[in-house]
Amino acid sequence: MIVELRGVCHGYRRGADLVEVLGGVDLCLDPGDFVAVMGASGTGKSTLLHILGCLLRPAGGSYLLDGEQLQGRPERELAALRSRRIAHVFQMFYLLPHLDVVQNVALPFLYQEGLSRSEVRYRVDDAIDRVGLGQRRKHRPAELSGGELQRVAIARALAPRPDLILADEPTGNLDARTGGDILDLFQAMNDDGHTIVMVTHDRHVASRAGRLVTLRDGTLHDG
Amino acid sequence: MAEFFSDSVRTAITSLAQHKLRSLLSIVGIVCGVSTVLAIFAIGAGAEAETMRRIGQLGLNNIYLRADNLTEQQIARARRYQSRGLQIGDLTRLQTTGLPIRRTAASRDQRVELAGLPDDVQGRVIEATRDYRAVLGLTMAAGRFLADRDLADRNRVCVLGWSVSAALGADGKPGALIRIGSELWQVVGVLDRRDVDAAETGRISLLDINTMIIVPLGTLGAAADGEPVSELIVELATVERIEAATVVIAGTVRAAHHGVDDFSVIVPNELLSQAREIQRLFTIVFGSIGTLSLIIGGVGIMNIMLAGISERVREIGLRRAVGARPDHIVVQFLSEAVLLTTLGGLLGLAGGWALARGVSLYAGWPIVISSATIVLPLLMALATGCLFGIYPAFKAARMDPLQALGYGE
Numbered sequence: 001m002i003v004e005l006r007g008v009c010h011g012y013r014r015g016a017d018l019v020e021v022l023g024g025v026d027l028c029l030d031p032g033d034f035v036a037v038m039g040a041s042g043t044g045k046s047t048l049l050h051i052l053g054c055l056l057r058p059a060g061g062s063y064l065l066d067g068e069q070l071q072g073r074p075e076r077e078l079a080a081l082r083s084r085r086i087a088h089v090f091q092m093f094y095l096l097p098h099l100d101v102v103q104n105v106a107l108p109f110l111y112q113e114g115l116s117r118s119e120v121r122y123r124v125d126d127a128i129d130r131v132g133l134g135q136r137r138k139h140r141p142a143e144l145s146g147g148e149l150q151r152v153a154i155a156r157a158l159a160p161r162p163d164l165i166l167a168d169e170p171t172g173n174l175d176a177r178t179g180g181d182i183l184d185l186f187q188a189m190n191d192d193g194h195t196i197v198m199v200t201h202d203r204h205v206a207s208r209a210g211r212l213v214t215l216r217d218g219t220l221h222d223g
Numbered sequence: 224m225a226e227f228f229s230d231s232v233r234t235a236i237t238s239l240a241q242h243k244l245r246s247l248l249s250i251v252g253i254v255c256g257v258s259t260v261l262a263i264f265a266i267g268a269g270a271e272a273e274t275m276r277r278i279g280q281l282g283l284n285n286i287y288l289r290a291d292n293l294t295e296q297q298i299a300r301a302r303r304y305q306s307r308g309l310q311i312g313d314l315t316r317l318q319t320t321g322l323p324i325r326r327t328a329a330s331r332d333q334r335v336e337l338a339g340l341p342d343d344v345q346g347r348v349i350e351a352t353r354d355y356r357a358v359l360g361l362t363m364a365a366g367r368f369l370a371d372r373d374l375a376d377r378n379r380v381c382v383l384g385w386s387v388s389a390a391l392g393a394d395g396k397p398g399a400l401i402r403i404g405s406e407l408w409q410v411v412g413v414l415d416r417r418d419v420d421a422a423e424t425g426r427i428s429l430l431d432i433n434t435m436i437i438v439p440l441g442t443l444g445a446a447a448d449g450e451p452v453s454e455l456i457v458e459l460a461t462v463e464r465i466e467a468a469t470v471v472i473a474g475t476v477r478a479a480h481h482g483v484d485d486f487s488v489i490v491p492n493e494l495l496s497q498a499r500e501i502q503r504l505f506t507i508v509f510g511s512i513g514t515l516s517l518i519i520g521g522v523g524i525m526n527i528m529l530a531g532i533s534e535r536v537r538e539i540g541l542r543r544a545v546g547a548r549p550d551h552i553v554v555q556f557l558s559e560a561v562l563l564t565t566l567g568g569l570l571g572l573a574g575g576w577a578l579a580r581g582v583s584l585y586a587g588w589p590i591v592i593s594s595a596t597i598v599l600p601l602l603m604a605l606a607t608g609c610l611f612g613i614y615p616a617f618k619a620a621r622m623d624p625l626q627a628l629g630y631g632e
Contacts, residue, residue: 107545111227
């Protein structure tokens with residue numbers, strides 16, 4: 001089991017009130033799982049994704065990644081996990097405009113130690129080839145289409161060969177055809193053995209995942 | 224790690240290049256600060272070297288007693304108290320004080336002409352004792368200096384300054400005879416050339432050794448112990464407690480003159496201290512202006528960095544999301560501050576050099592630009608950049624990555 005969430009809860013302070021968003025979420029993921037998380041707006045889909053991505057510490061419960069308890073780990077260890085083992089794909093792509101495709105994809109490696117320059121170069125080139133942008137290596141984000149931008153973001157997630165890829169509405173900013181291509185890419189990544197959790201509010205998109213879970217009233221439900 | 228640093232520098236350059244005018248404006252303060260500090264250091268070091276050179280030539284262990292031009296009142300008082308002015312005998316009295324006196328010398332200005340000198344060389348004849356050379360640290364280019372026998376026998380011999388010897392040509396070499404007043408004198412030695420201008424240093428007008436014609440005391444006019452001398456010089460064995468020795472020397476001579484103040488006491492060492500004090504004040508005043516400019520420059524740097532951070536919030540969030548630790552963000556933004564201040568520092572060095580050269584040309588002050596005058600202002604600029612860059616850098620590093628990415632807005 002690669003991910004094991006037990007009784008994870010979290011809330012936000014809104015004025016004087018504490019609004020509970022997650023009220024005891026349990027989730028287990030095996031290597032190679034492709035899970036879509038659905039739910040109405042404000043049900044905590046992104047919050048769940050951020051907890052899985054170590055960008056947010058849950059208020060309660062436990063999170064085991066590959067059997068290791070992450071609760072209470074110092075920030076530097078969580079940062080190391082984010083650069084090596086967990087990758088994010090955002091709806092807004094978040095590419096750095098002054099860097100070209102290669103430099104954007106290589107970004108996580110800036111914060112990793114122990115890999116040789118040639119190994120980094122190989123992984124970056126491999127990831128760019130896998131998302132079909134081999135001809136666009138030296139292009140800057142301003143010279144790319146929306147679909148290409150998301151492919152660069154996916155290559156950036158793929159390059160460090162993470163255990164877990166987390167995608168937050170990855171097709172939300174794309175037209176239907178381009179979105180379909182991106183979903184094909186996720187499908188191919190999953191076929192290669194990557195574990196993927198994708199948040200979406202689109203049932204058609206969710207149908208591409210192998211497993212569907214829905215957040216309702218702060219807890220996860222299958223289907 | 225190397226990739227991280229090169230990325231930090233590249234990002235910093237890109238970020239600064241995107242806002243060229245803003246970046247340039249933000250470093251104006253640093254440029255002014257570094258320019259001022261460098262110019263101050265260069266001018267200060269030049270003045271220090273010049274003061275040391277001028278005062279050092281007088282001998283830092285020396286105490287000068289110089290005959291004053293007396294007012295009529297003082298002349299009347301001197302007559303009444305039977306003071307005969309500065310006498311070589313005063314030196315003999317000083318030997319009984321127990322002070323650590325190494326050497327003494329006396330000299331007497333003589334208003335006689337040296338024949339055969341071109342118009343542009345002003346020869347100045349003085350009578351002096353044997354140790355005059357050693358006390359002033361003069362060295363010989365040829366021949367010898369005055370000897371005891373020259374004084375005892377009142378030999379008509381002379382030692383020439385470098386320019387006088389050069390002006391006389393073959394007649395200015397040891398062995399030659401020259402006419403001083405109405406008599407012929409034999410040249411026995413020529414002094415080494417000494418770089419000095421006759422400019423004022425404190426209260427002392429430096430003697431231009433190069434134009435001197437030195438003859439034994441008592442050969443031109445009255446006997447050595449007859450007429451008053453112009454100057455007595457006492458060289459102490461040590462520079463320590465020179466103030467106390469000065470008091471004793473002045474007191475002893477004044478007592479011998481029956482309380483008549485017909486001489487001045489000049490201590491080059493004190494002049495040096497005074498000159499240094501003036502320079503210290505100069506450095507403090509202008510150094511403060513430079514430091515103030517650097518502080519203003521630092522605020523400029525902080526300002527542009529805070530503006531840059533608020534424009535690059537998403538980038539900070541993304542970098543944190545792909546594994547950057549807070550210290551990575553600190554280093555990234557500090558690199559920017561360091562790059563800005565380095566740029567400002569280099570421009571400031573060029574400006575400071577130009578400023579120092581300009582002041583030197585305009586005011587005729589000497590300047591000294593050493594590695595310290597370059598490195599120190601640059602280090603001050605870098606320190607300012609780091610100091611004022613730390614707050615924005617930590618502000619960026621403390622950002623919550625999710626808020627930076629726009630979640631929860």
